[in-house]
Amino acid sequence: MSKLALLILSLPLSCGAADFLRDPLVSQEIAKLGPEDPNVPRGPLHRAGQPCGACHNPEGIATSFTVAGTVYRDPKAKVPVADVVVLLIDAEGTKFTANTNCVGNFYVKPNEFSMRPPMWTSVQMGDVPFKMESPFHREVSCAVCHFDPDGPDTAGHLFVADDPTTFASIPLRPCGPADGVKR
Ligand code: HEC
Ligand code: HEC
Structure with a gap:
């Protein structure tokens, strides 16, 4: 031939x-992304910082999520922060808030909120929200754009404080019975 x-x-x-x-x-x-951490069961606390949507999508190997991610205390250290409010606003102006758990993870299931893109978002702990200026579209994982190390292809991991003098005032909640973790 x-x-x-x-x-x-x-x-x-x-x-x-x-x-x-x-x-x-x-x-x-x-x-x-590597294997599961043997000390963390599959569920709300696993794979912190990873792009959840690689597995959690309609065609994926796990329950579908609308959006999901992990929030840390500051732009440098990956200190997880619980009870951060993640605000999502879709093209119709519909708002939804999700809260991070003790490893900083949050996730939204389609039956809770199925967004109409584009979506605007912010993360907040305390008085000042950090707003993302540009909207995002169909990405499930914040981590597809927000990952480490910080560089030209990434906006860096998500954080709730950028003034080092305030870091110590950010409350940290270790995982415990409230998160289904036995101590
Ligand atoms: C490498 C694939 C993979 C990644 C990445 C991943 N997961 Fe999972 N996840 C699974 C599998 C497999 C299960 C078990 C099957 C299921 O419940 O869908 C699971 C289960 C879960 C469950 C329980 C499902 C339910 O319906 O309650 C939650 C919550 C969860 N993961 C959250 C997350 C979050 C948040 C992230 C990102 C920080 C993440 N996962 C990243 C594969 C993954
Ligand atoms: C398509 C890529 C992309 C996705 C997906 C994405 N982001 Fe962003 N994000 C960016 C970029 C680029 C910036 C910096 C410019 C800006 O603010 O628009 C940013 C900035 C931010 C900021 C402001 C940070 C600062 O320094 O003040 C926050 C907060 C934020 N994003 C939250 C999120 C959350 C929460 C999600 C998931 C629900 C998400 N982002 C998904 C690309 C993305």
């Missing part, structure tokens, strides 16, 4: 192969 014939044959094939390729790519993405 000539090279040209091979090329022509491979064109429609490569387009049709996109769906087929998606699964291996998704499995690779999931594999890159």
Whole structure:
């Protein structure tokens, strides 16, 4: 067979192969996140800081989420903060708030809030909200854009305080019975 014939044959094939390729790519993405921490059961406290939506999406391997993420105390240290208010406002102006748990994770299920993009968001602990100026669209995970290390491809992890003189005043709540964790 000539090279040209091979090329022509491979064109429609490569387009049709996109769906087929998606699964291996998704499995690779999931594999890159590594195994579960054996000390943390699958559930609200697992995989803090990871892009939850890699697994928690309508075609994914776990319960679908509308959005999910992890919030830390400050831009540098990854100190998890509980009871942060994550405000979401969709294209119709509908508001929804989610609260972080003791590892800083929050997640919203479609039966609680199925947003109409674009979405605006802020995170707040205390008086001053940190607002994201631009909206986001269909991303489930805040962490697809907010990850470490800080650099040109990322907005850095989510945080609730950027003035070091206030860090000590941010209350930290260790995981305990309220989070389903036995001590
Ligand atoms: C590598 C894949 C993967 C990632 C990443 C992941 N999870 Fe999960 N998660 C699972 C699996 C698998 C289960 C168990 C099956 C299920 O409950 O859907 C689960 C279960 C859960 C549950 C219990 C489900 C329910 O219906 O109550 C919650 C809550 C949860 N994960 C939150 C998160 C959060 C928050 C993140 C990100 C910080 C995250 N997960 C990241 C795979 C993942
Ligand atoms: C598509 C990429 C993207 C997604 C998804 C995304 N962000 Fe952002 N975020 C950015 C960028 C870029 C900035 C900096 C510019 C700006 O504020 O628009 C930012 C800034 C922010 C800020 C302001 C931080 C500061 O320094 O004041 C907050 C708060 C924030 N995002 C929260 C969130 C939350 C919560 C989610 C998930 C519900 C999320 N973001 C999802 C890209 C994203």
